[in-house]
Amino acid sequence: MSRDIDHKHCEGCGVELQTEEPSRLGYIPPQALEKTPVVCQRCYRIKHYNEMSSIALQQDDFLKILGEIGHTRSLVLHIVDLFDFEGTLISGLQRFIGTNPVLLVVNKIDLLPKVTNLNKLLNWVQKQAKENGLKVADIVLVSAKKNIGFERLLEKLDQHRDGRNVYVVGATNVGKSTLINRLIRDYSDLEAELTVSQYPGTTLNLVHIPIDDGSDIIDTPGIVYKHRLTELVERRDLNALLPGKPVNPMIYQLNERQTLYFGSLARFDFVKGPRQSFTCYVSNSINIHRTKLEKADELYVEHKGKLLQPPAEQDLDKLPSFTKHPIHVRKGRMVDVLISGLGWIKLNSEEGAELEVHAPRGVKVAVRDSLI
Template structure:
């Protein structure tokens, strides 16, 4: 145990990366004078913590999968944190393959973003069904908001119940609130005066961070896996603030005739191609703007006003993002469905007569039809 704590002193207390004082442009750098600070954190963590800046270091995908694969040979509890607002985008696909027979507790974070009227039991059933469809076997599902401290006692109870004296591996995609949750665990579980670096930027935790528990075991915080299929990974960093809601969403309802189009800023275009007049509800960050037009005018409007009248990112930033690709979606009759756009939210189809819609989103972004969440 003493040896582990000694080796930890050479790792950043914020993100777990190995510290070095030689190369300012590489990860783990800190000025020599900062070695005497308590806790010892790298320059990158210092900047994120104090100025909410981030440099674009992310952990290599192969390294992450190797780390994930090594969990299978241990006897541990796996806590998988997902973002309810980006459920399909933040669920680690094939997690079961990597973790072997270790029990998995699925912690669904950011429930505070949904309207208060949402029934939590129905929500849990929805999560269970979606997780099962993805091949994930869970011993428990816990709904919470790490940021607002809602349901956190249930997370602690679940970990206590299933840990049975073992290590706990915490895994998740970038930006799902993992570090916020870990900080709460440290606070509740361990006498360590350490806080992990939390920021709104993807890829904040660079290496596995071991947090010793009082019984000699550890909570192991793993780096967030980067999925380029999420809008949050491809927008300019300065725009993340607008894309990620930080308070409950006020759903936007639009009554549409077919042959009408809606733009979500300059990021996504939604065309109601065919169907009876009906309403669509947008569950997106309230910092984003929606612009309505006729389908026949949509292309010209985008060419003339993207990044300006239609809202950010800027024209130059949009040019650096992947070009749009079209997803043609048929919504069946009588079915309550969502059109999910990873990292941005979803559009609920409220009609019962069916519809055909086209969604234009940057190439590679996950767009799919699913059973309604709300």
Template sequence: SEHQHICIGCGVKVQTEHPNELGYAPHSALEKETIICQRCFRLKHYNEVQDVSLTDDDFLRILNEIGKTDALIVMIVDIFDFNGSWLPGIHRFVGQNKVLLVGNKVDLLPKSVKPNKLILWMKQESKKLGLLPEEVFLVSAAKGMYIKETAAAIDEYRNGKDVYVVGCTNVGKSTFINRIIKEVTGEGDVITTSHFPGTTLDIIKIPLDDGKSLIDSPGIINHHQMAHFVDKRDLKVITPKKEIKPKVFQLNEGQTLFFGGLARFDYVSGGRRSFVCYVSNEVNIHRTKTENASELYENHVGEMLTPPRQEQLETFPALVKQEFTVREAKTDIVFSGLGWITVNEPGAKVIAYVPKGVQTMIRKSLI
């Protein structure tokens, strides 16, 4: 209909087409006297936030609003995909506000990883990206690890102010907030969403005990993540569910690794050496000679080299390459959203291939 419905919870325009996007409500909700979007409904009735995504422009608008407020900002990143899940430009939007950086999904990293070293690494990377967080935390929202400590720090740093939680989709923002809600309110407390007449905030406020709020903002989709190029069913394959078991490959020059059909890694020069692969345990790694690699890919992508699936091949982007020279010991070659390969000794020349649109990069080793 021509009539525009507005959610009384968050002020967003209500739509009935896209369940994972902002403002979704089922048709039946429109018949009610007061209309509430599904995200606010879930918070109100189940004390649970749900992840929804936004277009880039809308997201920038929200970040802008956040910059103008006086609040604590909690930014969540996925530690398994640190750079891929970074909010581009966040440093320009935080304004004078303090930021706490939370690295989620720490349960995925091998037990050998030292948390303090990783936190230091995160601080250095943040600085390079222009952000100086007050503190950095490693948590597992799914497993409930270090939530108490993080909740306590949020309460300390907010200093009586509102708290904005930001992050791109899939970093585990909803899981994190839901944990925090339980931590802050205890189970059973009913949370209500509040109404802001005349404004479209697209954010939902979760009341804290001093009248301030924990504010959930929608996530932004990072278009260069591998997740957007795989079938929904294959997301389970590339997204690690438990502790990653690093796989070590001794390679000679002129050897190639395929990660399913999603990525390819050529070892060009640097003598026989080992490469440590950190990808989901379910991703199939196939070794071959570089001279045969292109032909192998053409003949077997979609079957032996999968994902992608056969039926996706028509739309699946071609692999594009980027060459890297490893100049320092302990360097990672990163395939955004899929994982990384650690090179322990300097002096290697490698080529990384990913579907056109996905990012590859080189960084100081995270582990």
């Protein structure tokens, strides 16, 4: 049982404290309420372990933060996950931040096959950002986990910052915390400078990290996008969805009226078209199963949560039911079919196809020009 905390606020970031949900803002273990100062778990970890934990905000609260940025003179560091580019891009960002420049940091490039041409990848990102209405001052390709591209990121920060504060924004699970920790090491003596008294007093839980010229790097909580499969699965299945190492692309030669199941998480139907190959870019932990379209429903009923997993059988009822997305790919296009939070399926020919994707209700399904 948690004790009544009488609406206390964190003496570090100012957020209202709560003892019920560790994943929400303001969590404090009940026993820590007896300590002085009274700070939330996130502030405690920042000060004592240099750890920037990913606390999530719902969309309305996050938009309030973006709106405040629009009234400042700042550089916005927008971190996206290359493995879920469309799913982690903050739509409408430009409307909220005004004329402040955006440095787009594309993380997790280490998950792509090593033969990937980075110049082509950069061109693809530029095109996708423009199509999504995002004006960027620059783009940097990085791997926070593998420390790839970080020197270039520092160069671009120095080039575009011009004495401005830097707001770091991004969705959950894009690797924002890892990048923030690297920035702290390069720009700030955290032990000497980041004390409880210097934490901001705000219920939005912004964390200001002082840097050498009197400006701040301002960490914002990760935004929760419910259109990503990663936000719907149980924590034990998250590791299966999020690749920890480069993906091994799986190629399938399919005739029309064949189906691919990605565990029990999604289904891809090749409804009509000439025989062609499809390459699946998903975590190596995802079990892909091929069957005939006429047997697909029966297979799901009999084997969901067993042969077809993740998720395991006990977690299936926590996922929304499947919604069908018909997709027409005209001849002459090289496209990917993205299932946000899972990965994508590349069509390897320009023959055109009639497809259907079945994914949990609310999960974003999109067609885009091929990434690779």
